[in-house]
Amino acid sequence: xxxxxxxxxxxxxxxxxxxxxxxxxxxxxxxxxxxxxxxxxxxxxxxxxxxxxxxxxxxxxxxxxxxxxxxxxxxxxxxxxxxxxxxxxxxxxxxxxxxxxxxxxxxxxxxxxxxxxxxxxxxxxxxxxxxxxxxxxxxxxxxxxxxxxxxxxxxxxxxxxxxxxxxxxxxxxxxxxxxxxxx
Amino acid sequence: xxxxxxxxxxxxxxxxxxxxxxxxxxxxxxxxxxxxxxxxxxxxxxxxxxxxxxxxxxxxxxxxxxxxxxxxxxxxxxxxxxxxxxxxxxxxxxxxxxxxxxxxxxxxxxxxxxxxxxxxxxxxxxxxxxxxxxxxxxxxxxxxxxxxxxxxxxxxxxxxxxxxxxxxxxxxxxxxxxxxxxxxxxxxxxxxxxxxxxxxxxxxxxxxxxxxxxxxxxxxxxxxxxxxxxxxxxxxxxxxxxxxxxxxxxxxxxxxxxxxxxxxxxxxxxxxxxxxxxxxxxxxxxxxxxxxxxxxxxxxxx
Numbered sequence: 035x036x037x038x039x040x041x042x043x044x045x046x047x048x049x050x051x052x053x054x055x056x057x058x059x060x061x062x063x064x065x066x067x068x069x070x071x072x073x074x075x076x077x078x079x080x081x082x083x084x085x086x087x088x089x090x091x092x093x094x095x096x097x098x099x100x101x102x103x104x105x106x107x108x109x110x111x112x113x114x115x116x117x118x119x120x121x122x123x124x125x126x127x128x129x130x131x132x133x134x135x136x137x138x139x140x141x142x143x144x145x146x147x148x149x150x151x152x153x154x155x156x157x158x159x160x161x162x163x164x165x166x167x168x169x170x171x172x173x174x175x176x177x178x179x180x181x182x183x184x185x186x187x188x189x190x191x192x193x194x195x196x197x198x199x200x201x202x203x204x205x206x207x208x209x210x211x212x213x214x215x216x217x
Numbered sequence: 218x219x220x221x222x223x224x225x226x227x228x229x230x231x232x233x234x235x236x237x238x239x240x241x242x243x244x245x246x247x248x249x250x251x252x253x254x255x256x257x258x259x260x261x262x263x264x265x266x267x268x269x270x271x272x273x274x275x276x277x278x279x280x281x282x283x284x285x286x287x288x289x290x291x292x293x294x295x296x297x298x299x300x301x302x303x304x305x306x307x308x309x310x311x312x313x314x315x316x317x318x319x320x321x322x323x324x325x326x327x328x329x330x331x332x333x334x335x336x337x338x339x340x341x342x343x344x345x346x347x348x349x350x351x352x353x354x355x356x357x358x359x360x361x362x363x364x365x366x367x368x369x370x371x372x373x374x375x376x377x378x379x380x381x382x383x384x385x386x387x388x389x390x391x392x393x394x395x396x397x398x399x400x401x402x403x404x405x406x407x408x409x410x411x412x413x414x415x416x417x418x419x420x421x422x423x424x425x426x427x428x429x430x431x432x433x434x435x436x437x438x439x440x441x442x443x444x445x446x447x448x449x450x451x452x453x454x455x456x457x458x459x460x461x462x463x464x465x466x467x468x469x470x471x472x473x474x475x476x477x478x479x480x481x482x483x484x485x486x487x488x489x490x491x492x493x494x495x496x497x498x499x500x501x502x503x504x505x506x507x508x509x510x511x512x513x514x515x516x517x518x519x
Contacts, residue, residue, distance in 0.1 A: 065309070072306065153295065159349075160299035167307035170453070175309070 055188045059197050062179040066200050069172035073203070076168045077112070077125065080161035084109050084132075087154045091135060094145035098138050105131040118203070125165075132158065169203050176200045229369050233269045236377040240265035240384060243425045246418035247388040268380055272373055277336050280328040286316035286338040297344060300353050301337065304360050307451045313337045313363060323347065323468055326483045327359040327368050335363045346468065347461055354458030357448035358484055365447065367440050385425040441506055445516055459516050466509040485509065 088102050108128040115121040136155070139145050146152075180199055183192035191197070241262045272279075291298055297315060305312045313329065316338035323343035329335030337359050347355065362368050449455045465485045485506060 069309070076306065156296055156299065160296075160303060163299075163303040164306055167303050167451075170307050171309055 051187065052191070055191050056195070059179075059182060059188055059191060059195075062175070062182055063197060066172070066175045066179050069168070069175040073165065073168040073172055076161070076164040077121075080158070080165060081109055081113055083154065083157055083161055084128075087132075087135070087151075087158065090148065090151050090154060091139055091145065094142045094148070095138060101131075101134050101138050105135050107131075129162070173202050176202055226366060226369070229366070229373060232370065232373055232377065233273065236272075236373070236381070237262075237265045237269050239377075239381055239425055240268060242421050243381065243384045243388060246421040247384075249414050249418045250388070269377075272377065272380070273330060276373055277328040277330065277334065277368075280326075281316055281336055281338065284318050284326070284338060286318045289315040289317045289339075294344070296349065296352070297339065297356075300349070300356050301360070304353065304357050304451055308360055308364055310360060310364055313360075317341060317344070321345075323465060324483045324485055325355050325359055327362045328371070329363065329368050331366070331369065332363050335368060337363070346464055350452075350454065350457035351461035351464065353452055354448065354454070354461045355484055357451040358444050358458060359448075360451065361444040361447040362440075365440070365443065367444065381425050385422045388422040389419075442512065442515060445512055446519070449516065449519065455516050455519050459513055462509050462513050462516070466513070 084105060088105055091098075092102060105128075108124070108131040112121070112124040112128045115124040139151065182188055183197045183199065244260075244262075244264065289297055294315070294317060297317075301315060302312055310332050313327070313332075313335040314337070316336055318324075318338055318340045320340040321342040322340055323346045325337070325339040325343055327335060327337045337356070339355070343355065344352070362371075445458060449458055452458070462485075483506075
């Protein structure tokens, strides 16, 4: 009788460990996926702000055509980028182009005092922060997930159910250089 | 960090339990002093349970109302909203409700029962004084309180201490007033046992607020250091919070609508602390926050 109870308890405990461990893995894996799509959401948000910004600056500095074209082209490239590496590259070019745009704005006191322009500047800074934070959250999620699939006992479950290791988001080597601003 | 969250949830449960016990004791004392029998004790217990339940669901609203906070308008406080949204992405939290307190003293607090039902308030002084990175540092500190479930422990403690103080205050007033008028009758009727019960009841009423206060102190100051550290983990930029804390250190304004009960919610001690007063060493034991100097030093060592 006692033996039966012991066996039942042990089996129940094993099932419980299994259950909690498996759910924990699924939860972490979904968080990684969600964090990845969050990056795209934030990038899109940033892209959506740009036409508005260009229009506002145009109203004050219509002849700075080259700068506007560079920003618009960089935006189009960023939207069409496919692979993560390509995307990182295109985003970086876009950041550089936007920096030139703001450098141009420096020369127009009326523009700098324009409330709409100031709002857009704040929005764009925030949009860039959000992209950076989304990437940070993605990496944090990957770290937590990867650690969990390497830890005992969940490492066993990860092996049986094919929970694969995920890659960190890494700024491509050329991205770590400060972009050159041309005037 | 997950252990911290689990500990905070456990602590909240224990605190609610302690809250029910203290209020029941205090109410029982009132019943014993003024009559009412077992029915009265049961009623007291039910009231205590109801208050604990109510404080779980409404403590954030009470805290917001007590600080005279108003909802932060999306357009008027664009930067505030933007920074919080960004940090929430980094922390994987839903966006809390944002509030503003019209007060020139720079300060901020977070409240609520879980990340889904949380609120964050800053004073207009904070928004005026801090630049973008500093404000971000402060908001990250507050969001860490939300993420670590510190807000639950804190807000419940705030309501608990308030309620206990109120009940025992009412009881003591009655006892004093009643005691003056019919002490002779009481002693004559109930004999020595009655006297013992009366004294014990008075003692409970006297000690109840102190017990509540100790519970509030159980919210260790360590959690401020922890929120500083996990806030920086979000922004990955310690200098932002450091320079914000330095600004708070150099500012001596006192928040108007802060009371002793709500003191521990704020990022910085909102009330005046007089260093030169005699016994300030002892008072330090009862500070809700560690000194800003210590917090700055720890951040610099990171």
